[in-house]
Amino acid sequence: MAGIRAAQKEKTRRALIQAAMNQLSAEHGYASLSLREVAREAGIAPTSFYRHFQNMEELGLTLVDEGGLTLRQLLRQSRQQIAKGGSIIRASVTTFMEFVSNNTAIFRLLLQEKSGNSRDFRLAVTREVEHFTAELVDYLVAEQKFTRELAELQADAIVRIVFSAGADALDADSKEKQRLTEQTISQLRIVARGAEATRLAAKTKE
Amino acid sequence: MAGIRAAQKEKTRRALIQAAMNQLSAEHGYASLSLREVAREAGIAPTSFYRHFQNMEELGLTLVDEGGLTLRQLLRQSRQQIAKGGSIIRASVTTFMEFVSNNTAIFRLLLQEKSGNSRDFRLAVTREVEHFTAELVDYLVAEQKFTRELAELQADAIVRIVFSAGADALDADSKEKQRLTEQTISQLRIVARGAEATRLAAKTKE
DNA sequence: TATGTCAGTGAACGCTTGTTCACGCAATTC
DNA sequence: GAATTGCGTGAACAAGCGTTCACTGACATA
Incomplete structure (x- = not known):
């Protein structure tokens, strides 16, 4: 027993x-x-x-699952930071970049298998990224009162930008990482502004 | 002879x-x-x-080079469409998505090796993508009178979004591809609006 | 016409790979 | 205390790998 x-x-x-x-x-x-x-x-x-x-593939899928889990836990942490006040964008990007630095192997695995050669792997990674996006959509709808449609466009764009920047961060030294972080923050602000402008444009039309 | x-x-x-x-x-x-x-x-x-x-690696780098070549040809095509008038964004995204559909193997290679396991490969692909971004920056500065700084932020964000969407298009059927194309167009419009708003905000401060 | 060059060859090398099998032996169950 | 379960094992397998080597024979050169 x-x-x-x-x-x-x-x-x-x-x-x-x-x-x-x-x-x-x-x-x-x-x-x-x-x-x-x-x-x-x-x-x-x-x-x-x-x-x-049963397989190396089964082991690999386990790794992907664990990676996604870690990633989401981390971002929940980052949202706690947000609740305490401060810039949501800066907090999220910083947290994400820290994750990439501290979990290089996992993030690299996620990245590679996202466009890798096993369909199961691709689906598994895609699912993780979709979770990620979905949580962001919910936030944008609930906290920032965006329409679901606009929130989805925005969240999807943000996730694409952030993951892509994370990929570049893998090869970067700490100075370059810093630059990438600041660049990403600026880009997300542009997206936020653009979404805001789009919302206003839609309202005007009504 | x-x-x-x-x-x-x-x-x-x-x-x-x-x-x-x-x-x-x-x-x-x-x-x-x-x-x-x-x-x-x-x-x-x-x-x-x-x-x-000498190596499989040498063959692989040759493939990457050829892929980059094809990619640059795509840029030229895209510029021709723009010259004819019409939406720059729609023309570019459509051309890009067509490239992905017609050169699946090459695009997949570029994608995989961008975060792959050979440093030489990564650098080769990164160079190709940077080339891509640089031309976009030049366009934004010359034709749309953005400051270089803002143009770089915008171009980099656009390239990240487009390549990421291209990656998703690899696995998609034609209906899904259509959806992805429209989504990407909307997202680039948001970015454009955001950049425009940022430019105005900067001017107001002066 | 004689000589040299070099793309293509087939055999052979030493390794590593994933997977199977029957088996030992300690933890568990009855 | 006896029977069973199941994790870990070492030997063995066929297959594939990259790479070397001495060689052939068609083309190039002089």
């Missing part, structure tokens, strides 16, 4: 996930990840891998 | 490039491209590959 066995299993499962993460880097992507190497780094025999995952 | 020999060499070189292109698809990316398979499809022995490229 103690579950000493189940605990051990979970432990090696985590070891496999961690090993896979460690092997992901700028030079070595998921596509060139090998079952045997992952097993080796996790300290188990190659054959034991199958006790935990 | 006829160069019948050099011509033959160029022909098999093209065959190798074409074979590599053919093997690139949604399911099978550059990373999982094999020298032997490429040689097989090109109709030569694996060993002969080395008469044309």
Whole structure:
């Protein structure tokens, strides 16, 4: 009943996930990840891998899920900062860039697999990004009283800009990251202004 | 002097490039491209590959270069449409989406290698995209009298949105592509409005 | 016409890969 | 205490990989 066995299993499962993460880097992507190497780094025999995952693909999808989860938790944190006052845009962008810096491997995985070669992967990543966008839409509708249509356009544009900038941040040194952050903030302000202007234009027409 | 020999060499070189292109698809990316398979499809022995490229990497960089070339051709097309009058935004987005539809393999390669695992690849793709952005900046400054700073912010945002939408278009059916195109157009209009508003705000401050 | 060059070849190399199998042995269940 | 479950194992497999090597034979050169 103690579950000493189940605990051990979970432990090696985590070891496999961690090993896979460690092997992901700028030079070595998921596509060139090998079952045997992952097993080796996790300290188990190659054959034991199958006790935990059916496939390398299953492991990969797990990584994507974990990455998306981390990302969303982080942004919720950032919204708490917003509630305390301060610029929502600056807070969000800063948080996002910090996430990219601190979770390079995960973000790189998400990016690569978004346009990667496994349909399941692409769908999984797309789903994560859509979650992200949906939360932003809700915020824009609830807090800023945008129409749903305009909020969706705006949120989608914001997410595209931010993820793309995040991708560039992966290769950047800290000075360049700073520049990217400020640039992104300015761009989101432009989008916000444009959305606001569009809302007014629509109202005038009524 | 006829160069019948050099011509033959160029022909098999093209065959190798074409074979590599053919093997690139949604399911099978550059990373999982094999020298032997490429040689097989090109109709030569694996060993002969080395008469044309030192590496698979060298072949890959050639593909990226060719992709960039095609992309620049697209820019020229787009500029012709603009010269004929009509909405700049609509013309550009439509042309871009057509490019993505007609050059799926190339665009997918550019996308993947932009955040891929070879630094040389990333730099090569980044250079192509920067080229793209630079031309847009010049247009915004020359034709629309934006300050260079604001033009750069705007152009960079536009390119990020458009490329990101292009990526989504890869997996989309024609109906979804149409939706994406219209959405992107609306988003670029929001950006344009925002940039315009920002310009006015700056002027007021003076 | 004789000589040299070089794209293309087939065999062979040493490795790594994913996956299977029967098995040991400790945790769990009855 | 006996029976069962299931994680981890090492050996073995066929297949694929990139790369080397000495070689052939058509073209180029002089």
